[in-house]
Amino acid sequence: MTKWLEENTPKLVLAPSFIIVLIFVYGFIAWTAWVSLTRSRLLPKYEIDGFIQYDRLFASPRWDTAFTNLFVFGFLFIVIAMILGLILAILLDQNIRTEGAIRTIYLYPMALSMIVTGTAWKWILNPGLGLEATVRGWGFETFTFDWLVNPEMAIYTIVIAAIWQSSGFVMALFLAGLRSVDQEIIKAAQVDGIPTWRVYTAIIIPSMAPIFLSAFIVLSHLAIKSFDLVIALTGGGPGYATDLPATYMYAMAFSRGDIGQAASSAMIMMMVVFAIVVPYLYSELRSKDG
Amino acid sequence: MAPILEINNLFKNYGSVEILKDINVAIEQGDFLVLVGPSGCGKSTLLNCIAGLEPITSGKMAIDGQDMTNVSPKDRDIAMVFQSYALYPTMTVAKNITFGMKVRGIDQAVQDEKLAHVAKQLQIEPLLNRKPGQLSGGQRQRVAMGRALVRDPKLFLFDEPLSNLDAKLRVEMRTEIKALHQRLGASMVYVTHDQIEAMTLATKIVVMKGGVIQQIGTPAEIYNRPANLFVADFMGSPAMNLIPARTKANGKGMQVEIARKDGDPIMLTDTRNRDLPENVIIGVRPEDIADASIARAGETQEADCMIDIVEPAGADTFAVMQLGGKHVTARLHSETSAAAGASQRLTFDLGKVSYFEPETGLRLN
């Protein structure tokens, strides 16, 4: 008995976590998947009824907006944050004396809650008293910056706030990547008389492909999960102009009482994440084994 | 008295891969057993199996007559020294050495006494309050030994303990381990890939390859009568010359014919062996080929050989020639007259040669 216990302690220690993950991650995913195939409304029903919820979802103009927003927001957010992060990293990589302090400043938004970020930017972008009023106060009477309340433009305010929050983090990733490039290669290039900008474009940046991939994965993951920021900054409005799948799902689940729609929209989110993350994780785990 | 370690029909698989195949070894109290072989031969796995750190797939193992097949490491009365020393980084040297006793709930006074004794024995007293990170490689090695010694176990296990030291220190520590073994009379199992270490330390050597024991024997047996081509090639430096040859019975014994690059084959007569097949591989140690002018006693046969390269190495001079399509090395006296590109009269000591079957690689004589 003690022998058995001794041999199986590691397994026993993992068992609770294993069971928890099985139930609370995989079981719950299965539950949501199941319910997304039923006619559940206020209460879950368990008779499978095909893809009716998905039909409803894709027929819904609100979902259409949310899904389109995801791609607009995601694309701009990822591309700009990556470019900005890369530029900042390269600027900081030039033997800057105050690098530590500057890095701290660029990265601190990452420590903030998205709700705090949203609150701050909501105030700044507020047309009545914020940036617009301030610039007008400087004498530019016709200056308008009403994106926050403009249904056409409101989604871009979320892009701005999200980039403000996350680009410093991308910078930190890239900076680590820049520093991990073999210094001898760079020295060899300098001895060969290759100009600095060519060293970056031809040698350093191409060798950072894995870091680009990581940054892309993290940012796309952040984009899909974005919920707090929208709630705090625009509340999904004006109307539902800035809805994202995450806020759509939440609205269906907790204010509209439409469990079927909530489940099916959650499943779509999950599939988008999987489409991005699974190939990545697969290649990561495989390369580890080898 | 029961053997201190006895392994019978041990098999070890990882999934469908056989790591160890039918291992049978036994050693007596006071033996120094060395497991030697190239990397991946299974020697470290076998040591881990002896320690109980890896379960075995089938077979039996006993320590001092007690069946240990399914006993956990802590109850086997063993101590082990690891390649990386595996010192606990957050504990001082003293705590590293006494940790095992502390875990076993041994009296503090006894712990202190044993610690003091071992520290004195290994001359590590000034280091007792340092952390492993503050020690040199050689000092860590000593502490790792101390941790094993203080336990006074039935069996000491060493897993390539010297391979992380630089060459000079390695030779020093090798001598020290040998001295320690002689002083304590303890039983030891020692894994290494270094055949010189194996030869100098062992009372008994196990040569392994691909999870199979190739030969078990004393260092002299292994060196003088290798069981197959692998052992012949692996043990000894420079390696035994393995030369394809043809044999024919004649009146006095066997006539051995070795082809030469230019000129007639060398003909040697071996009076000790009979009934060899026509095609053999003859194994000759470099030291068994000598200058004819400084001939030694023994069953020698002489022949002229064209020397290709001469490598003076201080005490010896190595001469390389081509025989039977192979490079053949002779260990000549440092004052030899052999010169590259010139012919030299050499003697072959046929009393010490080995013959192998070319297909199976097994020893014939």
Next chain:
Amino acid sequence: MADMSYTPTQTGSNVGKIALRWGLYLMLGLFALFYLMPLFVMITTSFKSLEEIRTGDLISLPREVTLDAWRTAWSGACTGIQCEGVRPFFWNSVLIAIPAVFISTLIGALNGYVVAQWRFKGANLFFALMLFGCFIPFQVVLLPMARMLGLMGLAGTIPGLIFVHVIYGLGFTTLFFRNYYVSIPSELTKAAKVDGAGFFRIFWSVFLPLSLPIIVVTVIWQFTQIWNDFLFGISFSQAGTQPVTVALNNIVNSTTGIKAYNVDMAAAIIAALPTLFVYVVAGKYFVRGLTAGSVKG
């Protein structure tokens, strides 16, 4: 010849270099302004009176520093019908974060220790399953979790929120510790086994004392995640048990009375203070957690 033509280029490039250097610092400074501006605006606004906010502009310093907004935010602002400020919710967040961080870190350490040092068949599968759990969008577990908490009698309670945070934090804590322990040679575990120590003894005496850096990283990561969480907070709490992020959102979106931007900003800073503090004090570990959480291995 070559030397003569080379010298002038060198001085020329020196002037260019200095100009480039200045441009570089200018750019870095401008970006720093971009990142600091919202924090600056938040802080100055929180010290202004409502009157000054209506008449002044966003970037000016307060003419008269007043702590009224801070007082209101802390103990008087309305989060719906309740008007107790963020104080009770701040303590809710503390009550949720501390046990959740502690438990998830401890379990993660044990899990990581097993996966990295006590490999057995299936341990890698377990790790892959855990890793995967880090990436799911939590929306996909929101509905069943709400029902499960109801079944367990934990709906709308602080223990319920602790439970949720522990479960969905395990993937990351396990990952952190696993990656840390996997770099420790397995011979250390073997040596301790031969020395007679068992599973827990080895963990306690050998591995835990080695783990301070990774514990700091994990605790900071978990604390930041849990403190800043909003989705679980708003989904699984009720009137008295909401965390500070939910309360902040309620204050900002409260429709009763006039909009008090200074109070909003003070409340936002209060909500941000603990994580900002951690960031300032232990930024190095914070960044390490971020990068470890995103770049595997």
